Amino acid sequence: MAQHRVTLAEVARRAGVSRTTASYVLNGLGKDMRIAEDARSRVLRAAQELDYRPNLMARSLKTKVTHTLALVSDTIVTEQYAGRLVHGALAAAVRQGRLAYLVEGEGEPAAEQRLLEDLLDRQVDGFVYARMFTRPVRLPAGLAGQRRVLLNCYTEDGREPSVLPDELEAGRAAARAVVAAGLQDGAYLVGERAPHVFAGRQRLAGIEEVLAGAGARLAGEAPCAWWPESAREAVAGLLAEGVRPRALVCLNDRVALGAYQAVHAAGLAIPDDVSVVSFDDSELAAWLDPPLTSVALPHFAMGQRAVERLLAGDTEGTERVPMPLRVRASLAGGAARG
Missing domain, CATH: 3.40.50.2300 (Response regulator)
Structure with a gap:
């Protein structure tokens, strides 16, 4: 049997307020709408007691914001050296309350275009366009007009927002x-x-x-x-x-x-x-x-920065992420200095 999903109306009834008041509070607008602190506290307590979860699909239809993003790559997920790009990006997305789609085009432009069309149909809020090896790319037509940040790749003219290793x-x-x-x-x-x-x-x-x-x-x-x-x-x-x-x-x-x-x-x-x-x-x-x-x-840090820049709307310029030197015993005097 499917688990009952608590509705906004049920939260409002438990809190003794109108559905509109509950909606304002749960969307962070309580202070803006001058809702009394007592009513605000009752709504938040009722939501916690009932384990209320907002209907994100319904919210996205109203706001045109889905709180999702897409990481589009070639074969990055299965490459042992570059997998941390993905881990860093996902960690940043989760930290900021976003759901991330992760797709691979496997170096095939037609396949990549189909994936982009599917993601656009899902109204993702932005794209991180990534490559396994640092190299120049030509952006696919599907990204035209979309919020985007390039990860581990760049365009020859340098006009696209990019995150690269230094x-x-x-x-x-x-x-x-x-x-x-x-x-x-x-x-x-x-x-x-x-x-x-x-x-x-x-x-x-x-x-x-x-x-x-x-x-x-x-x-x-x-x-x-x-x-x-x-x-x-x-x-x-x-x-x-x-x-x-x-x-x-x-x-x-x-x-x-x-x-x-x-x-x-x-x-x-x-x-x-x-x-x-x-x-x-x-x-x-x-x-x-x-x-x-x-x-x-610095692949993990690069993945993080790409998502952070995308969500912050920082979509200008190239950022080069530092590559730390790990000094070990293969360098004369290295064991002592490392």
Whole structure:
């Protein structure tokens, strides 16, 4: 048997007031309508005693506000590194009393358009448009005229409100750690120079800027794909040539894993013989031996900020969320400083 839903009229009867008075109080308008404090207290007490829940559907028909929002992504939900974008967004929505629809277009424009049409039919109050990897996007037609904030993506003209990781400052932070440890004259980059990849381009720019400021530059590179096997081969080749880096700056934690394997296979120790600094601060960073110094992706905070900006109506400009450096024992002196 379906549970009886308490009506506004029942609350009004219990409180001994009119239905209109009860409605004003429960919609937060009691003071504006100069309703006596005694009547206001009786309405609130009656609502609590009866476990009254407002009919949000009926309210939305009157106010045109549904207290819902939509997070529209490609494949973000199932990606282990970017799932915290979703968690942060949902946490912010719940905290502000909003219900969030979560949908994936799986990179198919037609599928994404159908999803947007369905969400528009449900009259959501706004959209967070997200991507798994930071990259430029072209907004779908379905978002035209809608309140929106872009999450982990941006448009080429920079006119859309966006929330991005501060990858440039992340590169600077990694390089500052290398310089602070006195290793700037023997720092090698491990990874692929990929100017088309936002993270790689920004991280490298930050690294080179700080090293130049310290009167140094990268001593060399071990070019490789952003994956352990490729990184292991690249670093092993470098070591086989007799090169002895003082620090390996890896473009992500998976690259760092391959670098660890090559260093250990060569009979060298981390950080006594070579320090390692990386990016992403994935779970892998804490599992490695010794634990890896890494600059953390701020995905949870990014998801929160996107929803907060959307609900606040802050829909102008690009916000770059800080990426904290997690100093661990892979950096010379790191255990003491971390």
